[in-house]
Amino acid sequence: MASSDGALTDHNAQDLQQGHAAGVLSHEWCYRMNSVDWWRCACAALITASWISSLAAGLQPSLIYLLPLTILGVVTGVTCILALLTDRQWAILAFLGFVVIVPALSFRSREIGTIGLDWQNGIKLVLWFLLLGICIVKIRSYGDLLKDSVILGFLSFISFGLISSLYSPVPLYSAVCALGVAGYLLFACFIAANVAERTILRTLTFCMAGYFLATWLYALLFPDQAFLPPYGDREIYRLFGLSSHPNMLAVEVSCLLCIMLTAVSRGHLSKKWAWAIGLLAAITILNTGSRTSALALVLAAAAAQIRARGWGLPFLVLISVCGVAFALAAGLGLMPGLDELVSPASRTGDAGEILTMTGRTELWSFVWDTIMRRPFFGYGFNSAEAVLAQNWYGNPDAGYNAHNTFLQALLTVGFVGTFPLIAAYVILVYRWFARRQSLASYVTPYLTIVGITEVHIASNPFLLTLVAFLAIALDALALQNSRSVSRSASHINRAAGPNRLMAGDPAGT
Numbered sequence: 001m002a003s004s005d006g007a008l009t010d011h012n013a014q015d016l017q018q019g020h021a022a023g024v025l026s027h028e029w030c031y032r033m034n035s036v037d038w039w040r041c042a043c044a045a046l047i048t049a050s051w052i053s054s055l056a057a058g059l060q061p062s063l064i065y066l067l068p069l070t071i072l073g074v075v076t077g078v079t080c081i082l083a084l085l086t087d088r089q090w091a092i093l094a095f096l097g098f099v100v101i102v103p104a105l106s107f108r109s110r111e112i113g114t115i116g117l118d119w120q121n122g123i124k125l126v127l128w129f130l131l132l133g134i135c136i137v138k139i140r141s142y143g144d145l146l147k148d149s150v151i152l153g154f155l156s157f158i159s160f161g162l163i164s165s166l167y168s169p170v171p172l173y174s175a176v177c178a179l180g181v182a183g184y185l186l187f188a189c190f191i192a193a194n195v196a197e198r199t200i201l202r203t204l205t206f207c208m209a210g211y212f213l214a215t216w217l218y219a220l221l222f223p224d225q226a227f228l229p230p231y232g233d234r235e236i237y238r239l240f241g242l243s244s245h246p247n248m249l250a251v252e253v254s255c256l257l258c259i260m261l262t263a264v265s266r267g268h269l270s271k272k273w274a275w276a277i278g279l280l281a282a283i284t285i286l287n288t289g290s291r292t293s294a295l296a297l298v299l300a301a302a303a304a305q306i307r308a309r310g311w312g313l314p315f316l317v318l319i320s321v322c323g324v325a326f327a328l329a330a331g332l333g334l335m336p337g338l339d340e341l342v343s344p345a346s347r348t349g350d351a352g353e354i355l356t357m358t359g360r361t362e363l364w365s366f367v368w369d370t371i372m373r374r375p376f377f378g379y380g381f382n383s384a385e386a387v388l389a390q391n392w393y394g395n396p397d398a399g400y401n402a403h404n405t406f407l408q409a410l411l412t413v414g415f416v417g418t419f420p421l422i423a424a425y426v427i428l429v430y431r432w433f434a435r436r437q438s439l440a441s442y443v444t445p446y447l448t449i450v451g452i453t454e455v456h457i458a459s460n461p462f463l464l465t466l467v468a469f470l471a472i473a474l475d476a477l478a479l480q481n482s483r484s485v486s487r488s489a490s491h492i493n494r495a496a497g498p499n500r501l502m503a504g505d506p507a508g509t
Helices: 002-057 061-085 089-104 119-137 143-147 149-164 171-194 197-221 246-265 271-288 291-308 312-331 338-345 351-355 360-373 384-391 405-434 439-450 463-502
Strands: none
Touching: 061 089, 061 119, 089 119, 089 171, 089 197, 089 463, 119 171, 143 149, 143 171, 143 463, 149 171, 149 405, 149 463, 171 463, 197 246, 197 271, 197 463, 246 271, 246 291, 246 439, 246 463, 271 291, 291 439, 360 384, 360 405, 384 405, 405 439, 405 463, 439 463
């Protein structure tokens, strides 16, 4: 009887334990439902209700299908931003991928000289202000980086651009573009301060590789919309895919290769991935037909490798001397066979296309004359298209900017606003010789070379703008950390010096 009672007692105890465990699990399940899954149910209900209401309202079929997707995108975006503000790494990286890919997409063309707000510009506008808002809220996480001299130089340049909107012929456009560049710079500082370099480089590499795979898929499905038709005597189709222009796509590929080469040299990416992604990038840039970007990339990669071996300054002097000598010889007519030498590289078979950089030399002369009319403060940030399109007498496709970084800066913000940009460039080049192998080792020479014929860093924010600012921010962080370590070591040595002397340590003498 006693044993039977004991068995019943044990059995009851087990029932109580099982019941308690079931109650705990039920409570935990309810808690998860209340804290996590409710928003999923709300999203599903909202999408379903919007779809039914759209059908009931008799809207167009395209709107009916896009509305639920829009709501889903907005909910996902808000969730990602809220997670980003709480420093969730996955949200920060997802937003970085969004900033890299979405602004690079282009699904429409516009006439030169028409500056207005359409749905595609509207997406960029929302993104720029969103970047500014996030970066202002999180400024304490990266505020120390804003004291760096190069970043201060770019901030000063942007500030002059914002002020110039007061007298710009397109004031709102100038102000918004300046704020967009500011947003990219602050976002680059935020990323550098909150994400490890390895994670940044790998995320950018794989995101951009996926973007170029999507570009080729789009080109295979819609070849008529992915290739620029040939002009001149040669049947050369130039790939632009999901981008706005073949030259722009080539710059984006160059950004990927600069990032990938840095990741490999820093040990953040395996050589198998590097070969696969490098092959994809090489095929893509060759199909764009962009000679300037390809040449700038090759020279930048060569310069980075030469600099890593300690030959950076002799290489720079050699390149400068050869460039000046070639320009003088060509200008003085000392190279009679030059036309036959360079004409094969022309798309039209005309050597003048190469020697005038596709008409850029004539444009530069016109831009300089325009600068001299308002030399000190310029015409307003990124107002070149509005200013040049009215009076430019050459190829209309060339008259939307100055096709040179510093000429663009002089035209838009004058000598006063361009001075901090030049100062930032000088410090950036100086650091290129002095600093370790980093993203700036490839981006600095590429940005300098491609800046001879393009205006990326002094105009709208593009992918190259973000990559350049990331390179600058990562270098500023590394410099800040090295100085902090040096100060700490110096402080420890000063504090330990008297103790060594008191102990009779010969090292203290």
